[in-house]
Amino acid sequence: MSNNKSYSYVSVQNTSAIEFSNIPMLSYEVFTEQVLAYFNAKDEIHCLQYFAIPKDKGFQFIIILANDATHEILLFGHEIQALNTKLESLTQHINAFHIFEREIHENFNITFLNHPWLKPVRFSENRADKSKKISNYPFYKIEGDELHEVSVGPIHAGIIEPGHFRFLCHGEMVKHLEIQLGWQHRGIESLIITKNKWLQRSILAESITGDSTIAHSLAFTNTIESLAEIKLDDNLILERSIALELERIAIHTGDLSGMNTDVAYQLGSAVFGALRTPIINFTQRWCGNRFGKGLIRLGGTNYPLNNDLKIDLATVLIEFEKKFKEMAEKMFNLPSVIKRFDGIGAVSTTKLKMLGVVGMVAKAGGISRDIRKSHPFLAYQNLNFEHVQFEHGDVMSRGLVRYHEVLQSISLIKELIKLHKNEEEFQKPLYQLNLKSNKFCTSAVEGWRGEIVHTAITDEKGNLKQYKIKDPSMHNWKALELSLRNLEISDFPINNKSYDLSYSGHDL
Amino acid sequence: MILGEINIVKHQGKQFIKDLTSVTLPNTFRGIPIISEDKVAENEIIDFCPVNAISSKNNKLSIDLGKCSFCGDCQHQFSSKIKFSNHYKMATNVRENLVINQGDPTEIKLDALAIRKEIKSIFKRSLKLRQVSAGGDNSNELELGACGNVNFDMGRYGIEFTASPRHADGIVLTGPITKNMAEALEIAFNAVPEPRILILAGTDAISGGIFAESNAIQRDFLKKYPVDLYIPGNPTHPLTFINGVLELTRKKFRR
Numbered sequence: 001m002s003n004n005k006s007y008s009y010v011s012v013q014n015t016s017a018i019e020f021s022n023i024p025m026l027s028y029e030v031f032t033e034q035v036l037a038y039f040n041a042k043d044e045i046h047c048l049q050y051f052a053i054p055k056d057k058g059f060q061f062i063i064i065l066a067n068d069a070t071h072e073i074l075l076f077g078h079e080i081q082a083l084n085t086k087l088e089s090l091t092q093h094i095n096a097f098h099i100f101e102r103e104i105h106e107n108f109n110i111t112f113l114n115h116p117w118l119k120p121v122r123f124s125e126n127r128a129d130k131s132k133k134i135s136n137y138p139f140y141k142i143e144g145d146e147l148h149e150v151s152v153g154p155i156h157a158g159i160i161e162p163g164h165f166r167f168l169c170h171g172e173m174v175k176h177l178e179i180q181l182g183w184q185h186r187g188i189e190s191l192i193i194t195k196n197k198w199l200q201r202s203i204l205a206e207s208i209t210g211d212s213t214i215a216h217s218l219a220f221t222n223t224i225e226s227l228a229e230i231k232l233d234d235n236l237i238l239e240r241s242i243a244l245e246l247e248r249i250a251i252h253t254g255d256l257s258g259m260n261t262d263v264a265y266q267l268g269s270a271v272f273g274a275l276r277t278p279i280i281n282f283t284q285r286w287c288g289n290r291f292g293k294g295l296i297r298l299g300g301t302n303y304p305l306n307n308d309l310k311i312d313l314a315t316v317l318i319e320f321e322k323k324f325k326e327m328a329e330k331m332f333n334l335p336s337v338i339k340r341f342d343g344i345g346a347v348s349t350t351k352l353k354m355l356g357v358v359g360m361v362a363k364a365g366g367i368s369r370d371i372r373k374s375h376p377f378l379a380y381q382n383l384n385f386e387h388v389q390f391e392h393g394d395v396m397s398r399g400l401v402r403y404h405e406v407l408q409s410i411s412l413i414k415e416l417i418k419l420h421k422n423e424e425e426f427q428k429p430l431y432q433l434n435l436k437s438n439k440f441c442t443s444a445v446e447g448w449r450g451e452i453v454h455t456a457i458t459d460e461k462g463n464l465k466q467y468k469i470k471d472p473s474m475h476n477w478k479a480l481e482l483s484l485r486n487l488e489i490s491d492f493p494i495n496n497k498s499y500d501l502s503y504s505g506h507d508l
Numbered sequence: 509m510i511l512g513e514i515n516i517v518k519h520q521g522k523q524f525i526k527d528l529t530s531v532t533l534p535n536t537f538r539g540i541p542i543i544s545e546d547k548v549a550e551n552e553i554i555d556f557c558p559v560n561a562i563s564s565k566n567n568k569l570s571i572d573l574g575k576c577s578f579c580g581d582c583q584h585q586f587s588s589k590i591k592f593s594n595h596y597k598m599a600t601n602v603r604e605n606l607v608i609n610q611g612d613p614t615e616i617k618l619d620a621l622a623i624r625k626e627i628k629s630i631f632k633r634s635l636k637l638r639q640v641s642a643g644g645d646n647s648n649e650l651e652l653g654a655c656g657n658v659n660f661d662m663g664r665y666g667i668e669f670t671a672s673p674r675h676a677d678g679i680v681l682t683g684p685i686t687k688n689m690a691e692a693l694e695i696a697f698n699a700v701p702e703p704r705i706l707i708l709a710g711t712d713a714i715s716g717g718i719f720a721e722s723n724a725i726q727r728d729f730l731k732k733y734p735v736d737l738y739i740p741g742n743p744t745h746p747l748t749f750i751n752g753v754l755e756l757t758r759k760k761f762r763r
Contacts, residue, residue, distance in 0.1 A: 123688055125724035134688045154692050157671035159639040159653045161646055162689055183688045186643050187724035195718075200558040203577050203718050210647025210743065254650070267513055273657045274523045288536035288592075291647045293742060294580050302584045303536070323519055330512050429581070431556070504645050507688075 007034055009076040014375035017226045017441040020457055023062060023075045028087055031078040035063065039094050044069040046356055046369065048444055048453045050090075050100035051468050052108055058082050059108060064442050064455065068374035073442065080110075089115035096356025099474050122182035122507045126190060137180045139166050146170055150489060154183045161503035167489055174492075177484040179477055184507035192467040198224075198298055198431055205454075206293050208469060209505035214240075214247040215447025216469075216505070217296035219454040222377060222443035227435040227458060230299050236427050238420045239305045241379040242313075243283075243292055245409040245416070248448040250279040252402040252409075253324065255500050259399055260331065262494040263340040268331045275324055282316050285309070300427030307422050314417060317410050328403045338396070345483035345495040346394035357479050359450015359472045361499060364401045365393030365479075371446035383415055398498040405448070437462040449473065449502065471505030523658040528750050529762055537745070538578045538592035543569050543610040546588040553586050559711075559718055573598060573616075573740040574606040574714040597763065599739040599752020606714070606738060617763075618737075618755050626703045627736065631677055631757045634666040637707070638676035638700060642693045643725065644683030648710040648743035652680060655746045662750050667757075673697070678705035678736070682743075684712040684719040687726040694729055705736040707753070709744045717742065 008024045026034065038045045048064040058081040065074040080087070089112035090097040101112045102121045109128035112118060120127070123134040148169055154162035162183040168176040188208055192201050205220035206213045218240055225232065254276040260268030280290040287295035287303040295303055305313075331337050349366035362369040370387035372380040388404040390397035435458045442455040450472030457466040480499045484492060525531060533539070550564045561575035562582070569589070583590045595614045600606060602619045641649050655662040656669065670676045673696045685693060697706070708730075711717040719725055739752045755761045 125687065125722075135691065154689065155640055155696050159641075159649050159669055161641045161644065161649060162692065183686065183692070184641075184643050184683075185686055185688050185724050186684060186719050187722045191719070191722055195558075197558055199556070199579065199581055200718065203558050203579055207645045207712075207718060210645040210650065213647065267516065270658050271516060271520055274520060274659060277523075277654075277657070277659050285534045285536055288534075288538045288580060289578070289742075290651070290745075291743065293578070293647070294538075297581070302581065323516075326516055326519065330516060428584075431581075431585070502646070504643070507686075 007037075009034070009074045011072045011074055012442075013071070014073060014371070014377050015222045015226050015441065015443040017436065017439045018075075020438050020440040023077055023440060025060065025077050025079050028078045028080070031063075031076065032088065032090060034076065035090055036093055038065060038074075046358070047096060047100065048073065048442065048451065049455055049468060049470050050097065050104075051455075052104045052110065053457070053466050054108070055079065056081075058085070059110065061104075064453070066375060066444070068369065071375055073375065075440070084109060084111075086111040086113055088113050091115045091117070095354040096475070098478070120182065122185050124182070124185050124508075125187045134182050137164070139180070140168070140176060140178050142168050142175065144170075147175070163503050165492070167484070167492075169489055172488045172490070174484045174487055174489050177481045179481055181477070181503060181506050184504045186504075186508065188508045189467055189469055193464055198433060202297055206296065208508065209471065209502045210291050211251050212247065212447045212449060212452065212471070212502065212505065213291045213293055214243045214296060215445050215452050217292075218244060218378070219443050219445040219452045221296055221298050222445065223441050223454045223456045224298055224433070224435070226441045226443065227439050227456060228433045229436065230430070230433070232299075233427050235304070235420055235423060236301060237378050238416050239301065240296065242305065242413050242416045243295055244378070244445070244447070245413050246279060246283060247292060248409045249406050250276050250283070251448045252406045253279065255497065256328070256399065256402055258497045258500070259395070259494060260337070262497050263337055265331065265334065265337055268327060268337070271323070271327045275320060275327070278316050278320055282313055285312065297429035298433060299430035302429060304426035305420065310417050310420065313413070317413065321407070321410050324406060332400070332403065340494060341396035341399055342394065343392070344395040344491055345487060345498065346392055347479055347482045348393060349391070351482060352393055352479060355478045355482070356475050358475050359446065360398065360401050360448065361450065361476045361479050363388055364390050364397035366391040369451075371444045371451045375444055377443065377445060379416060379419070382419070383412055385412060395494055395498040435462040435464070447472070449500070450476065469508055471502050473501040473506045477501050477506065524661045525659055528660065528747060529754070531747055533594045533596055533745070533747070535594055537594040537596065538580045539595040540573070540598055540614045540616060541571050541583070541590055541592045541608055542614055543571065543608065543612070544589055544591070545611065548586055548589045553582060553589060556582055556585055559720070568610040570607050570609040572607045572715075574603060574738060575711065575717070575720070576740065576742075577711055577717055578742040596745050596748045597751045598741065598748050599737055599755065601737055601756065603735070603738060606740060623756060624703070624736070627705060627757060628759055630703060631705070632759060635678070635753065635757055636668055636670045636676050637678050637680050638673040638696065639669055639680045639682070640693050640696050642681060642683040642689035643686035643719065644710065644712060648682040648712070651743045651746055652682070652709060652749065655749055660746045660750060662746075665750075665754060667750070667753055673699035674701070676700050676704075678707060680707045680709050681713045682709050684716040684722070684725045685727050685729055687724055690726040690729060697729070697733065706733055707737040707739065708735055709739045709741075709749060711740060711742045714738050714740060
């Protein structure tokens, strides 16, 4: 495709900063044509981010596409000169764009014609139409004598975040599930601009969603450090990669516990729950917080991984791996678990591709998509591994991805520890830094849930002008909706847990 | 078949922590801070804090743990002045007790006289709580979930989380209270039969934390209803939570 000279774009690597003005602005017709050509030509293209920025009296739109085969990130955009513009939607051709166009519509009142689902995303504080209230969401309706609706939430039975689920049922069979989010909206994207201390911004990044503290923090630091042209020591890069893999182990293990709870397998529930503890307690010994809050800072860290900690970690992992394998082998071969996992909530690869799912859900459903492989960041360039891949898109596959990713993360951490050198000196955090002016940088990080993408643009003085965050849940919530079709409503909990999507990461 | 499961149980050994009131957390854990008498440029420290938790009065510094995000960066930047201890018993029923002054002992207590009488008589053996997250980032929620796991086993005290507010004796609130959740929170709270208690878990719930100035949050709920227990942390550690609730509800509580 890159040999087709008529395309107009800039190609960058993950996390590299460029002049914002280098991003070509096309007419909307050419823009659409180019996007569609990319998607029709190759499966390896997917959209990392598509957003609008107010400019003069109109808007500037930037699209960020990832080519998984060539490891490039492609940037281009288009502009409109007036408010209340109507544009033909991309979603009518490629479903995966639905969430991006909905977000732009919600925030800026730009209408996308022929968009099949132009509904509010999160009822954000800065939405264009304040008359739209979260209590008045336009749910999809089906008429029929024997149909009924079940509405659940925003507050759920468990200790989890709020979201509203509306099931359209025929008897106990779910015909359609619609998930309404936005309850958790805290205005993080605006706060990152308005809070002017870098420490405040670091804390915001680690509060986006607590189960991905490390992953979101890394997407943030990668982006900002690139814009400030800060060079990192090898050791710091290795430590950050170790932290990211530890987070993957901890959350996957906790989720396996939850999945066992939801199919009433008490031993699996208790054992995986207990196994998560030594991992997060190690993180606490490392940095004082079980979720890694405080560990990732711009330009350095207050908590270097010293030799004692490395020995500690290696010991923890040996013990963990033995017990984890023993439990997982038992559980995945247990008929009562298999019966409740196998084939349940399956979504076909074709549909998952249409939705543009990412991360764990993609890897469980026959789509090869892992930023660590396709657009390596931190230390992943130097690691020799193939990401885990399963095909069936059901609860079982999502469970198996977790199981195998935990084992893989353990071996990756062992590799990373080997590369890490014992040094007294370490990079300390920077609390004052200057970003280059008029730059653009996007950074993708493969958290346990999938790709987290942070994008920043600076103004002529080097201040942050725009900050965009994408949690993988933005794509993957729709897949959960499809999973429930023609399933019994009682299968919802196990499906929901098998995805374990983020509310706060989606609502921001 | 069953042999495999017996082996797993055997290999797991005893997971529960015998005495939850006397555990020692690692030194890296950030609990109650100690502020030394060291002379430093106070304005620099006050300005450094990302959540305006540090203030100064008569040349004495204090840290408000209801606002503190427990990032701990201040103890690295101003190591002679501030040191976070691993004391995790930080819960109190009096908001002002969360303010740690220069030279204070590393202790935060409940004011026994300020606890409503019915709490110790009705909830002393059984306390069912309903958790509501209103903008929590799910780290607090995960820690509250962990309170009931095989390690902490809060259920041994008769303290559990319920699925419905109708079955609950109180609400544990996490998160800064988003505008979008404000109404649902109030409905859930009012669905709890009286007498009921209100517990705030985590800095975001107590003060709004880093989100205090966000225009997407709406904290009027807290103006209407009295709070029975403030449990600081970012997130609240299970030990902080369990010890706090025990101190609130038990007639005798060993510190």
